[in-house]
Amino acid sequence: MRDNAPLLRIEGLRTVFRSSVGEIAAVDGVDLDVPRGRTLGIVGESGCGKSMLSLSVMRLVPPPGRVAQGRVLLEGQDLLRLSAGAMRQVRGGKVAMIFQEPMTSLNPVHSVGAQITEAMRAHDKSASGAELRDRAIEALKRVRIPSPESRFDDYPHQLSGGMRQRVMIAMALACRPQLLIADEPTTALDVTVQAQILDLLRELQDETGMSIILITHDLGVIAEMADEVAVMYAGKVVERATAAELFASPQHPYTLGLLGSIPRLDEDRERLLAIEGAVPPPFALPKGCRFHPRCPFAIEACTRAQPALEPVADGHLAACIRAPVEQSAELAA
Structure with missing residues (x-):
């Protein structure tokens, strides 16, 4: 070994x-x-x-x-x-x-x-x-x-x-x-x-x-x-990276939503972000990306097939057809 x-x-x-x-x-x-x-x-x-x-x-x-x-x-x-x-x-x-x-x-x-x-x-x-x-x-x-x-x-x-x-x-x-x-x-x-x-x-x-x-x-x-983090959603890993990389540059909309729901001392924000809806039960999963009904970035292509967990940077994987993009600014807006 x-x-x-x-x-x-x-x-x-x-x-x-x-x-x-x-x-x-x-x-x-x-x-x-x-x-x-x-x-x-x-x-x-x-x-x-x-x-x-x-x-x-x-x-x-x-x-x-x-x-x-x-x-x-x-x-x-x-x-x-x-x-x-x-x-x-x-x-x-x-x-x-x-x-x-x-x-x-x-x-x-x-x-x-x-x-x-x-x-x-x-x-x-x-x-x-x-x-x-x-x-x-x-x-x-x-x-x-x-x-x-x-x-x-x-x-x-x-x-x-x-x-x-x-x-x-x-x-x-x-x-x-x-x-x-x-x-x-x-x-x-x-x-x-x-x-x-x-x-x-x-x-x-x-x-x-x-x-x-x-x-x-x-x-x-x-x-x-x-040291490393795996983000799970509806039975699947949707993002994986070192902890430092995940917090510095999240690439899946679900991770962005989780991070956006946390108050931060270095930001002046009146309202925290919230992810609409709830995790779907395993007997009623949506077609395509399992997060698309709750995703603010979803497009029609997201409803067709499940995205694979693929590299978006060195050692950083995300299951999103829109990654890597600067999603955090778009989400905050």
Whole structure:
């Protein structure tokens, strides 16, 4: 394996669900790379397919869904072809995940220490109970939980939202995974705690060298954390670039709309921009470009065929027949 090869490569991933109108795609032909030791941000509105993409990588798609096509290559090994037993060893061992809401992810009838040690025991059956307890307490220390020895025996309801999120991070990192998938890790947390969680993730990444997939709708979090960004809309990636390039020169109208909805200190604007309408459901996708019914730049050609994700600059891809153009000034007007 070459040192410059990505840790994770997603190729043509398509996840579908059976319905009364046939199979509908929640993730539709996604290609992504996650470099070693770097953070890939995935951003988009609710319903764009971000969380389903992460569940597809982990092979946790709930029925009646299934991954219909594509490959998920971790260091060249296709996770979609592993046996169920082999995949259980990958989860938590090589790839770990932080889910959106820790209160629903943690079991309310077991102490947080018991849940962390259970995750460890799944990957190290030879360790004694005392060894697992010591390692779990050390994991709680690493995520800056005060008095970890006493917190080990606490139950989820005894902890604040920020503390529960730290427990989830401790559990996810207990076996030192190579890749951490963080799905909205700061949702429902106040701004101060959110900043603490992001700082913690950054410190742990520097310490362990792990890669991170950060899924969020918050572009402020993306700007602070991500090295590269993929913008998703209606199950597809519509723009991909480094974080610096994306914020400096967005090329897809959807990205422009997302950025235009954020207040900025360097601009004097009476009203923020808003994207009209909503993300279409996967069973009622428009023909042509999926964003064209909401797009201020749409022309008749946009209704005919889906645009491919193509280079518009070095390392910058966009799925728009009008890219690259100076759209931001046109949109602001």
